[in-house]
Amino acid sequence: MSIDVEPKDLGKVIQLVAKSDGWKKEETRFIIDRTILITGNPDPGIVHQTPAVLIGPLRAAWLTTKEKRPNDFNGPKVAVRRLAVIDGVFQTDAVETDYFTAWGLPQAEESKPLFAEHERQVVVNRADSPNALYETSIPWANCTHNILLDRNGDILFMIRSMSQGFNQGRVSVTEEEQMEPDDSSPFFASHRSFTEELDLLVPEQRISLLGVALEKGAAYPAYAFVGETDVLAKDIVNSWERARDYNENTALFVVPMTQIDRWMSADEITSEVWQTNFLAGNIALDARLKLHNTSAWRLELARKFTQS
DSSP: OOEEOSOEEOSSEEEEEEEEEEEOGGGEEEEEEEEEEOOOOOOTTOOOOOOHHHHHHHHHHHHHHHHHOTTSOOOEEEEEEEEEEETTEEEEEEEEEEHHHHHHTTTSTTTHHHHHHHHHHTTOOOSOTTOEEEEEEEEEEOEEEEEEEOTTSOEEEEEEOTTSSSSTTOEESSEEEEOOTTSSSHHHHHHHHHHHHHOOOOOGGGEEEEEEEEETTOSSEEEEEEEEOSSOGGGSHHHHHTSTTGGGEEEEEEEOGGGHHHHHSSSSBOHHHHGGGEEEEOOOTTOOBOBOTTHHHHHHHHHHHHHO
């Protein structure tokens, strides 16, 4: 299948690269320099390599997160500095950062100009098709946006808890997980996400990378993965309820591929639509739902993947 390496503005995301039949792990490279930390952490005891020009804006970003998200844990994250397609192989080059720095970048007044420049520059493809090269100087923290297909090829949807730092109360296709430096690759982060949020084992061999996009207004590249399981979605309810991160989501839905247009065709998904797909969870009978910012993009990628 051909690889699409030209940036495409799709509204809430700008797709940078995509491959309709997906990259398997062995068709990708992940290179991280764990000796480099780029952070806004003001602790003078932290050893980091933050460029002097970024220290002020990143410190403002870090302190903004600490103020606005006081209950969040400032965990270590993976910062994508360069992503490339080279002779068909997808490569990520990365260093380390932290959650407070990444979350606050689009929020703090002092870092907003830096983030706006990142959004302008990161979508510039610096290599000629069929190759691609996208780069950024800011700590652009990797986040896996994970789609689960059950044995029938149906898609699991979840509603994000209001306690989450991104897209609270919105419908995800299926869920998201920020990559951590201990993860061996973005594929492992995707695999880990299904375990932690659904208590479901999806081997890395059954996970494919469908594309990467810039999610507007977030300092996280969206890596869209699709995982395939032999379990039926209706049988995931019990495992979800015992999952480690069960409280990160409040409801489950299973949507056949033939019905995804019903979820994508309106700004709000009414009960007439979602009730036919509802599996479990807490939701008002008259709830009007909105999609996560990357969900429509993920659905189109999933549709192409199942047709390839």
